[in-house]
Amino acid sequence: MTDVPHCTAAEMLAILSARQLADGQVVFAGVGIPLLAATLAQRLRCPGLTILFEGGVIGAFVEPGKLPPSTNDQRCTKRANMVLGSADVLLLLQRGYVDVGFMGGAQIDQYGNLNSSFIGDPAAPRTRLPGTGGGNDISSLTNMIVAMKHERRRFVKAVDFITSPGFIRGNRTRAESGLPAGGMFRVITELAVFGFDDESRRMKVLALNPGVSREQVQDNTGFELIFDDPLSMTAPPTDHELGTLRHLDPERLFTA
Amino acid sequence: MSLHDAATLVQDGMSVGIGGSTMSRTPMAMIWELIRQQRRHLSCARSIVSTDGDLLFGSDVADEITTSWFAQGILWGLSKVMRHHVETGGKRFYEWSHMAIGMRFRAGGMGVPFLPIRSMLGSDVLRQRPEAKTFECPFTGETLLLVPALNPDVALIHVQRCDPYGNAQIDGLQFMDIDLAMAADRVILTTERIVSNEQIRRAPDQTKIPFFCVDAVVEVPFGAAPHECFGVYEPMMRHMEAYVAKVNADPVEGMRDYLARHVYEPGSWTDFLSLIGLDELLEASNRGRSIYND
Missing domain, CATH: 3.40.1080.10 (Glutaconate Coenzyme A-transferase)
Known part of the structure; x- marks a missing residue:
């Protein structure tokens, strides 16, 4: 058994998320862990990964130590192939040019629907959250990877509000809602890697993170999980992955 | 002017x-x-x-x-x-979704009253926006969303x-x-x-x-300070952080104080820039222009 290098939950998310991407893909990345993980994948083993940002960027190579504070900042354009309008880069999703969308999440449910709009009743919300940004467009139009913190209050049976659609109410309800393409592909947390059942579209544990038990994942989740059989165990982050990640984010902007 | x-x-x-x-x-x-x-x-x-x-x-x-x-x-x-x-x-x-806002401005710029899009469907974002209309495409029979021009x-x-x-x-x-x-x-x-x-x-x-x-x-x-202007200056993060700390600590009094000191009291935009400070303006300019460095 190799030693697991000490890393923060956010670092674990970034590294495991980066492993989900493949060379040659076109990935639409949100700010924070997604931007960092896509950049990490590019540096580690996917030099041909084309990163899109909603500010209007195709083919970004973000510089180490110069992470942009949003995906609309000039730093996102460094060494890009092309800049274009924000509506136009989002339209690439609609036309089908994007292989995978990649974003963070505040609250998710068993069908992979995400809420970033309201906690409580939208008519009189307990908390008004920032809203969708491009999240609704990305999750409506392509295959999604979501990287998020694993807490019981964030993994709920049904979200208060569907900001970014996963599989809606399961089975074929996504396609029946007018969303024929895409859907939730993977959810990455500090505890496990999740996919979705082909039929019911309920969330399914595909692999446990190093040192994590089934019970621990279930206890931190507000609905009943399906477990893949056999259930695999994710390989721990390597020193090379962690070293490259810390080189990209030396100030721990997104990995504190 | x-x-x-x-x-x-x-x-x-x-x-x-x-x-x-x-x-x-x-x-x-x-x-x-x-x-x-x-x-x-x-x-x-x-x-x-x-x-x-x-x-x-x-x-x-x-x-x-x-x-x-x-x-x-x-x-x-x-x-x-x-x-x-x-x-x-x-x-x-x-x-609205980001693309929907974009297509609403685009419809406005094209001189048409709406444009069709494929996002927002099935979500509660759409449920909150009765001014957007789902419709069946007369050519393909697919469900699309019409967003009104802005x-x-x-x-x-x-x-x-x-x-x-x-x-x-x-x-x-x-x-x-x-x-x-x-x-x-x-x-x-x-x-x-x-x-x-x-x-x-x-x-x-x-x-x-x-x-x-x-x-x-x-x-x-x-003119975009303390935000950025591509190739000219990056955001003035010290000013932004001080602003955020002040208004998020107290969104009413903190904002009142910020507006008094940074908006109402300065005699001119240049006076406001002086409050951000020459050091921070120069650093932001240096970073802004560095986008053109190889």
Whole structure:
């Protein structure tokens, strides 16, 4: 058994998320862990990964130590192939040019629907959250990877509000809602890697993170999980992955 | 034209489209001037709002903001200012997807009343927006969403350079500004510098907004501060962090204090820039220009 290098939950998310991407893909990345993980994948083993940002960027190579504070900042354009309008880069999703969308999440449910709009009743919300940004467009139009913190209050049976659609109410309800393409592909947390059942579209544990038990994942989740059989165990982050990640984010902007 | 005179084109109750996105090319000097002139009941729309949205609500200039995302920036979590004004019911935040906002400005700029899109369907974002309509495509039978055109009474856009007629050249990310300029009934440009028409004509491929859309041009160096202007300066993060700490600690008193010290008391935009400080302006400029370094 190799030693697991000490890393923060956010670092674990970034590294495991980066492993989900493949060379040659076109990935639409949100700010924070997604931007960092896509950049990490590019540096580690996917030099041909084309990163899109909603500010209007195709083919970004973000510089180490110069992470942009949003995906609309000039730093996102460094060494890009092309800049274009924000509506136009989002339209690439609609036309089908994007292989995978990649974003963070505040609250998710068993069908992979995400809420970033309201906690409580939208008519009189307990908390008004920032809203969708491009999240609704990305999750409506392509295959999604979501990287998020694993807490019981964030993994709920049904979200208060569907900001970014996963599989809606399961089975074929996504396609029946007018969303024929895409859907939730993977959810990455500090505890496990999740996919979705082909039929019911309920969330399914595909692999446990190093040192994590089934019970621990279930206890931190507000609905009943399906477990893949056999259930695999994710390989721990390597020193090379962690070293490259810390080189990209030396100030721990997104990995504190 | 002066900032003061250009701002008089914006009248109480108007709909206002705001250019740039998040912390980039925000027409901050014009928003600052509208606050000073105590404009009221504006209905604003922008792709993504940052601290500009806080200021518009906190100063009581805007009653409603149509956007896809509203917080100061992901580094700072939720905006307590937005939360205070929206949760207590005083102000309205109308949420659309980012692409929907873009296609609403585009429809406005194309001179058509709507455009079809494939996102927002099946979500509760759509449930909150009865003004968007689902329809069955007459050619394919698919379900699509029609989003209505946005034609603001006036657009506020900040650019790197334009000539005195309003032929505007934008470096880097253009966001939704071209559609917004076409869609709005009037356009007020603030610009880092005014150049000659001859200079514009030497590189017409760089011109993104034609003069006949534009009603006013104001030269305002650092006119997007403390946000960034591509290739000229990056965000002034120390000022931003101090602002966020102040208003998120107390969205009412903190905002009142910020507005008093940074908006109402300075004699001019240059005086406001002095409050940000020469050190920070120079650092931001240095970082801004570094985008052109190899």
